[in-house]
Amino acid sequence: MSKANLLIVDDELxxxxxxxxxxxxxxxxxxxxxxxxxxLGQMAEHHFDLALVDIKMPGTDGxxxxxxxxxxxxxxxxxxxxxxxxVETAVAALKDGAYDYVSKPFDPDDIAHTVHNxxxxxxxxxxxxxxxxxxxxxxQPHALVGQSAAMRVVFEAIETVAPTEATxxxxxxxxxxxxxxxxxxxxxxxxxxxxxxxxxxxALAETLLESELFGHEKGAFTGAQYRKKxxxxxxxxxxxxxxxxxxxxxKTQTDMLRVLQEHEITRVGGNHPIHVDFRCIAATNRxxxxxxxxxxxxxxxxxxxxxxxxxxxxxxxxxxxxxxLADHFVRKFAASMNKRIDGISVAAMNRLxxxxxxxxxxxxxxxxxxxxxxxxxxxxxxxxxxxRGNQAERTHRRLEDVERAHILSVLEECNGNQTMxxxxxxxxxxxxxxxxxxxxWKKTDKTANVx
Amino acid sequence: xxxxxxxxxxxxxxxLVADLSADLARVFSVSxxxxxxxxxxxxxxxxxxxxxxxxxILALMSAHVTPAxxxxxxxxxxxxxxxxxxxxxxxAQVGGACAVVSxxxxxxxxxxxxxxxxxxxxxxxxxxxxxxxHTFSLxxxxxxxxVMASSHAVERIDLKTSRFCxxxxxxxxxxVGS
Numbered sequence: 043m044s045k046a047n048l049l050i051v052d053d054e055l056x057x058x059x060x061x062x063x064x065x066x067x068x069x070x071x072x073x074x075x076x077x078x079x080x081x082l083g084q085m086a087e088h089h090f091d092l093a094l095v096d097i098k099m100p101g102t103d104g105x106x107x108x109x110x111x112x113x114x115x116x117x118x119x120x121x122x123x124x125x126x127x128x129v130e131t132a133v134a135a136l137k138d139g140a141y142d143y144v145s146k147p148f149d150p151d152d153i154a155h156t157v158h159n160x161x162x163x164x165x166x167x168x169x170x171x172x173x174x175x176x177x178x179x180x181x182q183p184h185a186l187v188g189q190s191a192a193m194r195v196v197f198e199a200i201e202t203v204a205p206t207e208a209t210x211x212x213x214x215x216x217x218x219x220x221x222x223x224x225x226x227x228x229x230x231x232x233x234x235x236x237x238x239x240x241x242x243x244x245a246l247a248e249t250l251l252e253s254e255l256f257g258h259e260k261g262a263f264t265g266a267q268y269r270k271k272x273x274x275x276x277x278x279x280x281x282x283x284x285x286x287x288x289x290x291x292x293k294t295q296t297d298m299l300r301v302l303q304e305h306e307i308t309r310v311g312g313n314h315p316i317h318v319d320f321r322c323i324a325a326t327n328r329x330x331x332x333x334x335x336x337x338x339x340x341x342x343x344x345x346x347x348x349x350x351x352x353x354x355x356x357x358x359x360x361x362x363x364x365x366x367l368a369d370h371f372v373r374k375f376a377a378s379m380n381k382r383i384d385g386i387s388v389a390a391m392n393r394l395x396x397x398x399x400x401x402x403x404x405x406x407x408x409x410x411x412x413x414x415x416x417x418x419x420x421x422x423x424x425x426x427x428x429x430r431g432n433q434a435e436r437t438h439r440r441l442e443d444v445e446r447a448h449i450l451s452v453l454e455e456c457n458g459n460q461t462m463x464x465x466x467x468x469x470x471x472x473x474x475x476x477x478x479x480x481x482x483w484k485k486t487d488k489t490a491n492v493x
Numbered sequence: 494x495x496x497x498x499x500x501x502x503x504x505x506x507x508x509l510v511a512d513l514s515a516d517l518a519r520v521f522s523v524s525x526x527x528x529x530x531x532x533x534x535x536x537x538x539x540x541x542x543x544x545x546x547x548x549x550i551l552a553l554m555s556a557h558v559t560p561a562x563x564x565x566x567x568x569x570x571x572x573x574x575x576x577x578x579x580x581x582x583x584x585a586q587v588g589g590a591c592a593v594v595s596x597x598x599x600x601x602x603x604x605x606x607x608x609x610x611x612x613x614x615x616x617x618x619x620x621x622x623x624x625x626x627h628t629f630s631l632x633x634x635x636x637x638x639x640v641m642a643s644s645h646a647v648e649r650i651d652l653k654t655s656r657f658c659x660x661x662x663x664x665x666x667x668x669v670g671s
Contacts, residue, residue, distance in 0.1 A: 060575040150645035
């Protein structure tokens with residue numbers, strides 16, 4: 043098998059012939075051309091991986107041919123050959139996109155290596171491109187599912203903030219998908235090929251959290267047998283996602299404020315500040331403003347984090363996303379469990395959409411997973427779902443509560459349009475208006491926040 | 494009868510040529526002989542480079558190819574070149590009858606080291622087998638131990654053996670045996 047297709051362009055017959063023969067013996071498929079015109083003609087007929095082009099040729103010279111080659115095939119590697127080495131022409135050739143510049147006569151070992159390395163470099167570039175595409179495809183925020191107005195706002199916010207360097211504060215109840223949003227921001231940012239480091243601040247004790255965030259020097263504390271890099275250092279060039287930021291101590295908040303301001307860290311037990319290049323995304327399910335009032339959260343850190351805020355609404359405020367999410371999880375688990383389950387029965391889906399989901403999307407995902415485990419038939423039915431907490435209450439709920447929940451749900455789907463909601467509910471608009479008044483619903487309220 | 498004919502030119506050690514002749518006969522399992530004919534390489538000399546053109550040497554050698562010559566190998570102490578390269582250890586007519594090898598850069602003295610006749614004999618054999626391999630239409634081999642591995646520096650010649658790898662060997666002996 044040929045190593046690659048080479049094109050040798052030189053107006054001197056002896057050079058073309060000897061170099062062509064020499065590269066054929068090296069195992070390359072080699073073609074020769076006596077001029078730029080002939081070279082471009084050959085390129086129209088065949089694909090070449092690399093061209094060795096003489097700089098001095100009558101008519102179109104090597105540098106001009108280099109431009110024309112790259113117009114036809116931008117990926118083709120071009121090595122410029124010359125009889126007289128000069129820094130000026132070498133610089134000109136390299137600036138114009140030549141891979142390298144070689145002076146005749148060549149040392150056999152040098153030219154063999156130059157061509158070999160150029161081709162390896164090209165293959166590596168192509169592989170890099172393929173891998174980048176694969177990574178970009180794999181890191182698509184596919185797990186973020188939703189078509190409600192509230193989620194559209196979230197998607198637009200991600201799209202807006204991702205390409206910037208702005209610090210992002212993601213708020214929302216537990217289980218709403220704050221980490222997924224952080225991952226989506228990272229995946230759509232220019233930092234996506236560098237690491238995303240996730241730290242669950244609430245899960246770690248203060249001293250351990252400091253060591254995780256800032257790293258430590260050998261001997262900094264009992265058990266610190268080795269020097270360890272912290273999250274900010276590991277995330278070099280990438281993103282640090284600090285989950286449950288509202289749970290960190292005031293001391294760690296002070297240290298973190300310095301890191302965010304100076305982009306410098308000092309490892310635990312260390313003396314020297316280290317510059318770190320990272321983007322910070324933080325998330326919390328707590329009301330940071332209340333924590334500030336209680337003196338438990340530094341206002342300056344809050345303002346440093348809250349450059350751009352994204353609020354993820356709880357699932358009960360976007361019930362029309364529930365069927366979409368449920369179907370998504372059914373497909374996901376059907377694939378991972380290798381089970382043939384097509385979907386969810388109408389009755390079961392009604393129940394899922396009426397449930398309040400205090401654990402939000404995470405609870406829904408877990409409920410579907412459990413149902414998939416126990417399911418026998420091709421559809422998930424009501425009996426497969428055991429919804430926690432208010433199941434008994436729901437069973438014995440008053441008719442008025444059910445009616446209220448249903449009306450407000452429909453109203454949300456209609457984005458607060460009462461005429462449309464009345465049509466769907468098959469009641470007249472005055473009746474709907476009276477019921478909404480009875481429930482204390484105000485027109486100024488955002489429907490997304492009503493339920 | 495298949496026979497490798499050796500055509501020495503320039504001042505080269507007779508014993509070295511005799512050893513090479515015997516070694517080649519063993520490697521290719523054919524007979525070999527050293528020709529008495531004289532080849533004048535003067536026209537292939539390039540005074541600007543102080544080297545002989547291997548391509549022109551091959552052209553001169555063609556005149557010495559007789560029906561008795563199955564393969565004709567030139568052996569010379571002169572430094573050889575092709576126009577685009579600073580030097581070559583040898584050159585061959587791919588699929589043809591002639592090949593030439595130079596001992597110039599195979600000696601240890603060229604690299605400022607003491608004379609080593611055994612090493613020179615081994616290197617010359619490898620280069621001769623390599624160039625003759627090209628006359629059997631073989632190109633360079635990826636197996637670094639195969640005699641057909643490309644060797645643009647003397648260290649690479651020392652790394653390889655004088656044997657054909659299992660992939661190249663059948664291609665050569667399909668011709669030798671036919």
